[in-house]
Amino acid sequence: MNKQQLASKIWASANKMRSKIEANEYKDYILGFIFYRYLSTEIENFYRTEGWSDEDMPSLEEDIDPEYTEYVRKNRGYFIGYKNLFSTWLNKGNDFGVKDVSEALSAFNRLIYPTHKKVFSGIFDTLETGLKNLGDSDTTRSSAISKLIQLIKDIPMDGNQGYDVLGYIYEYLISNFAASAGKKAGEFYTPHEVSVLMAEIVAHHLRDREKIEIYDPTSGSGSLLITIGRAVAKHNDSPDNIKYYAQELKRNTYNLTRMNLVMRGIKPNNIITRNGDTLEHGSDWPMFEDDDKETSYEYRPMDAVVSNPPYSQEWDRPSDKDSDPRYKDYGLAPKKKADYAFLLHDLYHLKSDGIMAIVLPHGVLFRPGDEAEIRRNLIEQNKIEAIIGLPADIFFGTPIATIVMVLKANRDNTDVLFIDASKYASKDGKKKKLQASDIKRIFDAVTTRPASIDKFARLVSLKEILENEYDLNIPKYVDSSDAVEKWDLYSSLLGGVPRTEIELLKDYWEVMPALKSTLFPEGEYVECLSDNVGDTIRNHDDIKKFQAAYNSAFGDYEQYLIAQLIYGMMTLNVAKEVDILGEDLFNRLSSVPLLDRYAAFQALSDCWEQTATDIEIIQTEGREVLRKIEPNMVMVKNGEDEDEIQKGWKGRIMPFKLVQKTLLPEYLDRVNELQEQLAETVGEVSALLEETGEDDAEILNEDGDAFDNKKVKVQLKLMLKEYKKRKYTDLPDFPEGSIEAHVVTLTKNADEQKRLKAEVKDALRELEEKTIFTIESLTEEQIRELLRLKWIMPVVDAVKAEHTNVITSLIDKVEALVVKYAVTLNDVEKSISESESKLSDMVVSLRGNDFDMKALESFKNLLNHGK
Structure with a gap:
């Protein structure tokens, strides 16, 4: 496995x-x-x-x-x-x-x-x-x-x-x-995808440092720290130059932290942990001896601090805030909400060039009182780098939406980046989950700090924040609401596509200006010039140029991936490779407009997961694993229990189906042909069942919805016995639809099914034996071809599909726009009026008693609107 x-x-x-x-x-x-x-x-x-x-x-x-x-x-x-x-x-x-x-x-x-x-x-x-x-x-x-x-x-x-x-x-x-674990889950675990997001942001900031110290004051299982360390190690290739500092209040969770750090191969000298209350006054950390706090304390700032503290918990505030250096310059968090106490603790432990990332509830952005004072001081002292709004329902134990706040001890600018990523997640059972493309999208925004990305991110000046009285609520700065569909009044009444809505597709027209002219003439309200929008768009020169740009960028993509993954599989660094592939993909996409590069990245990431697992196995077990067969173990129900049993064999790396389709098509075709014949015989029985009537009750089950094979055999014996008495050497032809004819047909069908099942079984056994032999004796050329089909082509096809989606999406949008105003309100009104007139004329020809006629007269007046 x-x-x-x-x-x-x-x-x-x-x-x-x-x-x-x-x-x-x-x-x-x-x-x-x-x-x-x-x-x-x-x-x-x-x-x-x-x-x-x-x-x-x-x-x-x-x-x-x-x-x-x-x-x-x-x-x-x-x-x-x-x-x-x-x-x-x-x-x-x-x-x-x-x-x-x-x-x-x-x-x-x-x-x-x-x-x-x-x-x-x-x-x-x-x-x-x-x-x-x-x-x-x-x-x-x-x-x-x-x-x-x-x-x-x-x-x-x-x-x-x-x-x-x-x-x-x-x-x-x-x-x-x-x-x-329900609500208890938040005590020890940050979802991996959130950890990766924070890790990538922190690692980018620390990418040029040789020795690094990172600290998590609410370490939980330690997974967040470990993810940060791995992301950092990708940049400096020196995992032993990273020191991990961790503090956790709960003893059992603190043990998880230490176990997790040790099992990841981190040297004990690089693990500094403490079991204690991070916020306790007078117990600042990380550097003092438990039995000698007074003389052994040494302030130790860190390159990075990361944390996912418990949300809005109560805490014991120090009576004199001036005595605690963590809070004296900013203020004290309220007694019932320690969120900012954790943040300020983290901030205090940053080096002058350090970075921190912390997960907090949305309320810290806008709640009044003591928290408003802390917000004001953080903003005025220029500590907040970015605020990232995450989707609801991605954390265990709580459905609330959360944020990641990124802060730096010293910043080169005064504006704050606001990101609303609340809509960027996929469903994962009852929860939501950030995808690789979501993490990449957020990371790119944080590291490049664009002025604005529509409905996603915006760089906000200090002046604007002051105008909003230090309120940092994300919707004040980034509008991510769905656009409301509008209907043009003139077009709705009189027809024609409004120019304003044509221009909503400006991203396409900037790339394909001639196509726009081909579809729509000049004017404020126009009719589409094409009777077949799909064919017009697909066959247009602008589309051909767009396709040529894609072909130019990705013409050698398959060969590139083959060189990277197949020829380089024994030496490539799995942890780094997805970044290398992603950078190459983005470089290619830069010359192909309109493609959603994050959708393409997600396609790459989805395919990479299986490939990465394969390469890890090959690097660990050697190239011979490519020819290895192993038992196919499956779980089967055994009463209330489940047992693991072997069900055939499978390739350690090479899937049986791929090998069969590629190298054993004749054997696979034979199996498929026999299975189709078997399915046909089963279908014949179903068709025969539909022909049965009351006379066939003797060969049907009690519910009458299927043939009873035992009853069919009994009837056959009786028929043979009867015709033997008459000295028939064989059964005669029976009338179509008779029970005797049905018994004969079912008997022949059963014999045919038995024969086909035996042949299918033999063919499957032969196919399995051939597949095992083929995998175990694969040539290097065959291995490369199979890996190309398994690893490379899914990526190539997935990226190509994103290119095709651009054209399909444009066709759908133009067709929808044309259909939207194809029928005007005046057309609808005229159609209704004509239908009412026809119905009124029909009413005149109807006859009935006096009461019927009065009712028809009233109905006619209604149709004529009282005229």
């Missing part, structure tokens, strides 16, 4: 196994065990590099070799003896129990080396104290833990470049537990 499939399987099993345990609680158990397995695997790998064999490893115990134990502790920061290794747990089988876990966790905490105490001390407390919740006895708890460790034993613990399977699965589980 690839990492997505494995993560999905583990989540489904874990979610089922948790039974009645709350998702927010159960996550601490499974994530804790995953982390223990990670540490156990890491130290077992260390033992092997030190020359320890499988036979020697049982002697790796603290009481057997205390000197080596101390060596390992000093070298790795912790020690896990042989009996406490995760692999030993698995090997114990039925002898493994909850006691093994308790003893292992206790030993781990006791054997942490002093220099690593802050990273590892108490990291398993939540798991250790929660073991009792996994059952009501040692037996049930042991059974639950055994299932858990069996579930996570298949997670690969190695990585190559971006191929971080462990990190991906950990993030996947955190995200899904967050989705199931």
Whole structure:
């Protein structure tokens, strides 16, 4: 399985196994065990590099070799003896129990080396104290833990470049537990897409720095910090030159932060964390010793601060704001809403050239009172770089719309960029989700700071903000409301397309001026000159020039992608490649007007996801994986449970269907032909069923909506017996529509279906065998062609579709404009009048009794409007 499939399987099993345990609680158990397995695997790998064999490893115990134990502790920061290794747990089988876990966790905490105490001390407390919740006895708890460790034993613990399977699965589980945890989710998780958006903005600002320190004062699971670090590392190629500072109030969530950071391969010396209250007066952070705050405090500003603090929570305000340097220059957030307290804490810890990004509720932009004072001071001191309005319903635990506010300690300008991205998200189940193109659109706006992007972004001067009394509510500055369709009064009454509405398509006319003249003559109200708008547009020279521009820009696109992805697959950096491909795509699109470059980028991104996974596997497992076959495992219902069973085979990289269509078309055609014949025989039975009548009741089921095969066989036996008595050697021809004729037809059909099913089964088996043989013996040329079809052509076709969409969209808009005013109100009125006149004449010819005639006379007057 690839990492997505494995993560999905583990989540489904874990979610089922948790039974009645709350998702927010159960996550601490499974994530804790995953982390223990990670540490156990890491130290077992260390033992092997030190020359320890499988036979020697049982002697790796603290009481057997205390000197080596101390060596390992000093070298790795912790020690896990042989009996406490995760692999030993698995090997114990039925002898493994909850006691093994308790003893292992206790030993781990006791054997942490002093220099690593802050990273590892108490990291398993939540798991250790929660073991009792996994059952009501040692037996049930042991059974639950055994299932858990069996579930996570298949997670690969190695990585190559971006191929971080462990990190991906950990993030996947955190995200899904967050989705199931309701309001508690916001305590520990920022949706990945929001993290990526913040990360890209921060990383762009820090792109030229060699050593970087980043800080999250409300770190939750640590995912936001990790995403920032990865984005930064893409620019400087030095992940070990990034230091991570994190603080988290809740102990179990704080443990998640540390686990997540350690499992991403971040060196312990680069992890500085604290479990405490970020806003507590007198406990400013990040640099002091817990037992010596007075003399050890050292102010440490950061290159970047990022946070997603709890929204509008109560806090204990310091009684004297002047004593707290975080707030003295700006003001104190109100007691019931700590949003600005978190923001000012973040801002205080910025270097003079630092950047920060924080997620906040919309209310901070316009609420009165103390928050208005803070807003005014932030604006006057020129700290706010950008305000990004996000869509509602993208955060777990709350449906509210939120913002990302970007601030800098020192700015070169005084205007503020406002972005309304509230409509840029796709549906993802019950929630919404930022797509790659949405993130790219926002990022581009933040980094290029355009004067204005219609209904999306606007650079607002300090003067205008002052005129609005420091109110930063986004709709005051960016109108993203949908345009109301207008109807021209003259055109509605007398016809003709108004010039004002023709000019609404000016983006097209600027590129295709001659096409505009071909479709519409000069004048304020005009008729379209074409009887077939679609053909006129498609065949016009301006469209041909537009197509030529596309062909010029993308003529070698397929070859470029082949060189990048197929020939470069073993050496390319997966994490960076999508940026390289995106930049190339935008460069090409710059010479092709009208194409929506973000729609094209989304098409690229959608295709890239699968390609990236394939390349990660190839880089990790080697090129031979391209010829590898593996069992196709599927989940099937077994009563209330689900079992995983093998259903045939599949290619590790090469899809069976693609290989069959490309290299085995004759075998595939044979299967399709037989399946079509089988479908025809089934259709014949359905057609015969429609012909049945009351006389056929003896061969129908109780509901009368299908043939009963057993009854058909009984009838056939009776018929054979009867005609045998008459000494017939064979059944005669029966009258069409008779029950006997139906029995004969059904019998022949059943024989034909049986034959075809056997042939289909044999053909499918032969096709599968041929496919397996073909994949395992692929030539390099065949591999390149299959990868071209799998990786390259979907991107090429998707981008080409965006070009086609431009032409289709123009045709639709012009046709809609012509149809809109094709029938005037005067035409409608005339048609109604003519219909009323005809109906009135028809009424005159009607006859009836006196009452009918009076009613008809009244109806006639109504049609004639009383005339």
